[in-house]
Amino acid sequence: MQFKNISIKKIMIIGIVGSGAMGNGIAQVAATSGHKVVVYDNNAAALEKAKASTLQTLNKLQEKGKLADAKAVFSLYHYTDELSGLADCGLVIEAIIENLDIKKQVFAALESIVSDTCILASNTSSLSIASIAASVKQAERVIGIHFFNPAPLMALVEIIPAIQTREGLAEEIKALMLQWKKAPVLTKDTPGFIVNRVARPFYGEAIKIMEEGLATKEDIDVALTILGGFKMGPFTLTDYIGHDVNYVVTETVFQSFFYDPRYRPSFSQKRLLEAGWLGRKSGRGFYNYENEGPVLKSNLDAAQQKEIVERILFMLINEAVEALYLNIASAADLDLAMTKGVNYPKGLLAWCDELGADYVLAGLDALYHKYHDDRYRASAMLRKYGTEKKKFFN
Numbered sequence: 001m002q003f004k005n006i007s008i009k010k011i012m013i014i015g016i017v018g019s020g021a022m023g024n025g026i027a028q029v030a031a032t033s034g035h036k037v038v039v040y041d042n043n044a045a046a047l048e049k050a051k052a053s054t055l056q057t058l059n060k061l062q063e064k065g066k067l068a069d070a071k072a073v074f075s076l077y078h079y080t081d082e083l084s085g086l087a088d089c090g091l092v093i094e095a096i097i098e099n100l101d102i103k104k105q106v107f108a109a110l111e112s113i114v115s116d117t118c119i120l121a122s123n124t125s126s127l128s129i130a131s132i133a134a135s136v137k138q139a140e141r142v143i144g145i146h147f148f149n150p151a152p153l154m155a156l157v158e159i160i161p162a163i164q165t166r167e168g169l170a171e172e173i174k175a176l177m178l179q180w181k182k183a184p185v186l187t188k189d190t191p192g193f194i195v196n197r198v199a200r201p202f203y204g205e206a207i208k209i210m211e212e213g214l215a216t217k218e219d220i221d222v223a224l225t226i227l228g229g230f231k232m233g234p235f236t237l238t239d240y241i242g243h244d245v246n247y248v249v250t251e252t253v254f255q256s257f258f259y260d261p262r263y264r265p266s267f268s269q270k271r272l273l274e275a276g277w278l279g280r281k282s283g284r285g286f287y288n289y290e291n292e293g294p295v296l297k298s299n300l301d302a303a304q305q306k307e308i309v310e311r312i313l314f315m316l317i318n319e320a321v322e323a324l325y326l327n328i329a330s331a332a333d334l335d336l337a338m339t340k341g342v343n344y345p346k347g348l349l350a351w352c353d354e355l356g357a358d359y360v361l362a363g364l365d366a367l368y369h370k371y372h373d374d375r376y377r378a379s380a381m382l383r384k385y386g387t388e389k390k391k392f393f394n
């Protein structure tokens with residue numbers, strides 16, 4: 001049967017598959033935007049936990065004056081441990097375990113339950129939307145809608161049409177995300193989408209500087225926060241994210257990009273993972289959190305700090321420029337993604353304009369000549385903008 005083009009306004013009921021951290025957060029966003037929400041999970045205990053935590057969160061929001069009527073919002077929720085409970089949904093967003101085979105099974109089963117017009121979305125962080133879409137008959141109704149954690153607080157949403165996705169669906173989802181007061185960006189179905197791709201050097205280059213013995217992790221964290229203006233340094237941040245999550249994303253991106261050295265993972269982080277030093281949540285990661293937690297001190301002078309910040313920043317800018325060059329996203333969306341998705345102090349392309357593309361290019365070329373490693377190759381677009389002293393924004 002042909003997919004019928006429907007207006008997003010008619011989507012009344014939002015289905016959520018998976019009531020974990022993400023599914024629960026996305027359900028809250030939809031319900032507080034006035035939608036009826038059906039939350040499905042195959043684990044009854046997870047559903048009960050999600051229910052209790054949602055009620056508590058909504059009540060807290062009401063106490064703080066951020067929500068008029070918690071009870072009214074909670075009445076929009078329906079919880080079910082049967083997939084058939086999603087039959088009347090207009091849009092279903094899947095947020096289950098990050099496993100392609102399991103996601104494919106769930107999408108195939110979903111398609112046999114929902115109407116022909118129901119849109120099927122995945123919140124996957126690292127799997128290709130094309131591969132998920134291939135599991136259903138009407139692949140044109142499948143799209144990626146990637147929220148950030150915690151979904152109610154993080155404005156960014158990456159919208160990822162697969163090559164099979166029907167024309168116009170991404171724009172309809174974008175309109176819906178704006179109704180949900182989110183900051184949507186459109187991105188191609190390539191590994192890491194925008195944020196998880198462009199941000200890789202923030203972690204990888206910082207670890208490499210430490211491994212080379214050029215600076216300590218404390219030096220690097222202090223330089224990036226004090227001089228760079230980032231909210232957290234790379235070692236504090238990866239400890240916060242958890243090395244099980246951050247290392248696996250790096251490794252997946254590296255493999256998905258056919259082993260491009262720009263995304264090469266590090267042994268330092270791999271060993272943390274192997275040792276079970278996952279970061280804050282396990283009491284130890286790069287730093288030890290068992291007692292007071294780390295006090296970050298650095299004896300580096302301003303020039304040394306600048307060298308560290310610039311090396312990492314040049315790599316980040318190069319990633320953003322390369323993503324623009326390859327039409328992964330627009331310049332405006334690339335900058336919005338990094339400021340709203342990972343709270344960077346500035347968009348990377350705007351930062352490049354400020355520093356001068358010629359300056360960034362010279363810095364990268366110096367690294368390339370020092371290491372003779374393809375990791376430091378400048379994007380063809382950065383070379384053009386640097387040579388012609390062009391800007392990304394007027």
Ligand SMILES: NC(=O)c1ccc[n+]([C@@H]2O[C@H](COP(=O)([O-])OP(=O)(O)OC[C@H]3O[C@@H](n4cnc5c(N)ncnc54)[C@H](O)[C@@H]3O)[C@@H](O)[C@H]2O)c1
Pocket residue numbers: 017018019020021022023040041042043046094095096097098099102106123124125126146147148149
């Ligand atoms: N946690 C993050 O920071 C984050 C951010 C963006 C995207 N994501 C993506 O969102 C998805 C979910 O992540 P999460 O952190 O919420 O996971 P989670 O482990 O907190 O929750 C997953 C939930 O899915 C349920 N589930 C597992 N298999 C199921 C199945 N076959 N049918 C129904 N329910 C099933 C589990 O019972 C669990 O409640 C993943 O694809 C992940 O990559 C995670």
